[in-house]
Amino acid sequence: MTDNLIKICGLSTEETVQAALDAGADMIGLVFFPKSPRHVGLSEACKLADMARGKADIVALTVNMDLDGLSRINELVAPDWFQFHGSETPEACAAAKVMYKKKIMKAVAISEAADLEQAVFYSIVCDRILFDAKPPEDSDVPGGNGVSFDWTLLKGLDLAKPFMLSGGLNASNVAEAIALSGTTAIDASSGIEREKGVKDSELIRAFVATARSAQVVSGE
Numbered sequence: 001m002t003d004n005l006i007k008i009c010g011l012s013t014e015e016t017v018q019a020a021l022d023a024g025a026d027m028i029g030l031v032f033f034p035k036s037p038r039h040v041g042l043s044e045a046c047k048l049a050d051m052a053r054g055k056a057d058i059v060a061l062t063v064n065m066d067l068d069g070l071s072r073i074n075e076l077v078a079p080d081w082f083q084f085h086g087s088e089t090p091e092a093c094a095a096a097k098v099m100y101k102k103k104i105m106k107a108v109a110i111s112e113a114a115d116l117e118q119a120v121f122y123s124i125v126c127d128r129i130l131f132d133a134k135p136p137e138d139s140d141v142p143g144g145n146g147v148s149f150d151w152t153l154l155k156g157l158d159l160a161k162p163f164m165l166s167g168g169l170n171a172s173n174v175a176e177a178i179a180l181s182g183t184t185a186i187d188a189s190s191g192i193e194r195e196k197g198v199k200d201s202e203l204i205r206a207f208v209a210t211a212r213s214a215q216v217v218s219g220e
């Protein structure tokens, strides 16, 4: 067993939140983005968050949401984290951190080494960086696309804050992703679904079990 940090994102039912908690996920993500097949309304999100509170960190994922929307989520859902998955600036991330007194994770889209540079600025003001693949050109959503990037780009990366790997992870590739990236914090969404937007409890269990035991390969 490892202390790898495991986030299960895009949960929208009580059954799959319970499966993630029972499997030992450290963070559960709720998506507040109407274009996403994983979007949850506020009242459902409150129920799901209450199930997880104190057992796993609750992450509210938003995309370029205005302050009214963020304030409502903050007051009603009371997440531990906001995950900003749009084009929010470092200044906006810093302002949200002060205003809501919550931890902030900023998604940074990667396809080549040069894309890592923007993470430096975010890592000064945010609590964690989430590296995700750039979305396909025909996608309506900036994440949850099941697309991976070259995991070796993260090997040896030194930022002011910790980071997490996402993008196309599933039970079959997460051990290799951890080994090649050197990252022990990982996040999955579409790779644990039986169809788009529909999480599968068995796939969640398999993902968490594999991710929990996967080791970084040292000395490379």
Ligand SMILES: O=C(O)c1ccccc1N[C@@H]1O[C@H](COP(=O)(O)O)[C@@H](O)[C@H]1O
Binding pocket: 009, 010, 029, 031, 033, 036, 037, 038, 061, 063, 085, 130, 132, 141, 142, 143, 144, 145, 146, 147, 166, 167, 168, 169, 187, 188, 189, 190, 191
């Ligand atoms: O899951 C979504 O629908 C979503 C919508 C908008 C922004 C981000 C979204 N998901 C996040 O994207 C990454 C990668 O997801 P996947 O594993 O490749 O499906 C992950 O952090 C999700 O939380």
